[in-house]
Amino acid sequence: MKLAFSTLGCPTWSWEKILKEASGLGYDGIEIRGIETEMALHKCTPFLPGNIERSIQQVKEHGLKIICLDTSCVFHDPAKLDASIEEGKAAIDLAVKLGVPYIRVFGDAIPNKDDRKETIAQVAKGWQAVCRHAEGKGVHVLIETHGDFSDSRTLLEVIDLVDSSALGVLWDINNPYKYGDGEPLDVTYERLGRYIKHTHIKDTKGSDMHGQITLAGEGDVPIRECIQLLAERGYEGWLSFEWEKRWVPEIAEPEVAFPQFIRYMKQ
Template identity: 25%
Template sequence: MKYMVALCLLSSGLFAQNVKQSGSAVKTSLNAYSFNKNITVSKTMTLSQMLDFAAEQNFDAIDITAYFFPGYPKVPSDEVINNVKRRAFELGLDISGTGVKNDFANPDPAVRAADVKLVKEWIDVAVKLGAPVIRVFAGPVPKGYENKWDEVAKYMVESLKECAEYGKQRGVLVGVQNHGDFLKTADETIKIVKMVNSEWFGVIVDTGYFITKDPYIDIEKIMPYAVNLQVKESPFGPRSPIKTDLPRLLKIINKSGYRGYLPIETLEIKGEPRPVPDIPYDPFVLVPAFLKDLKAAIHNEYQAQN
């Protein structure tokens, strides 16, 4: 019977239309950027050790940003990739995604072309890792283009289209992150998604980087386009003392029908005290505490509907 239902859904085009189902479970993931200083600055932690930490804390997955592979932006060897993949498997961790540094808002076509090449190279890495999604940035608003949003969007979209098409060929979704740069609101981000117009392109929803009065409104508006998330400690950025209302956030996510990972990312503010919570930045303390709160919100939201 289930087989017949599946055939009916396929024949009706439901799957092809990317219709999301409500009442779906979600999984936790650790975004590697939480340990940026430990891995890239003080070098007191290796990528393998971060995987161990994620497993010890009972994360479901790890989101391995590309710049935590030694030698970035150079593509790592197959041996390095395979060792990371094997270690994650041994620890019971999925690899929920990866991401690169790029600037598609740059008015220089040569810069954008180089970044398209970079994204394609790391899409190939994502395939080898088994990561379903790669995160890209829009980029900062170029100097002199502050009032030329549509002009920048037009050439940016051409780069994003090329990345999405390559992602389609390789079986990796491309997600653009709202990062408080060129993309500050849900409406701006949705406009870009519609211009790209690809089932292989969506949004990495950054819950802490909508530059609006009520980010929850933007989060709810953008969730139908989500291919992954970055759950932050505050919806108003790392300098805000206002904590993310996780029960409210989970209701929005559940209502949207999103199925997938909820990577958490804690942030250090260089040279400044942290308002959320008001303690020195220590991911070994902050990440487990944030994960505990997120898991409680997930349990309460999805348990309530059963």
């Protein structure tokens, strides 16, 4: 298992600072969720056509790997479905150029429980369309355990409707554990383990899925137990630190959180 951090945690850092800090702190890779003020991946300055080859070289020079491109694709909203599919396809094309194995998408919500079956079918339709574009290109389209699709049983309903070799799951360990009445780690893994390609690590306090964000080990998410479970099951994927600084600016600066996380994990 190797360690990465998401650029969600350092929204003011330049591309050069991201690479320098990741390498200097001992991370193995980075996950891209926007760079500085730009959230659209194909519009980020390092990934513009005239810059992309140099950026690939910079990543190599720092001994790093870009492990995942995080999109804003959500498939539950009919008004956003077509745009999300196109965004997903564009992210796949960029991932191919960068040599990135994963892109991330969302379910994301079931706004009306009476329309649950229809929403699940629509999420499957959107995910299927993006997965089809990825097939044969060395890229997996990972749906995150997020929102109402934090419930592994609900996510399995979607998986059963999607037929593609390019699908996978991104396990955000906080969300199923804190969703609803809470889901034990081993239950989540038992249901989704064969699909999990990538893992987000974050810690929070409180019973709600959107509880108080804490530094690693200072909340009540059983991170150590999760790592032990993954190790026992032979997981060889990445562990990526998701520090939600972009959305919650009052939490600690990345200069504090990123080194603390890697110290904690390397224990």
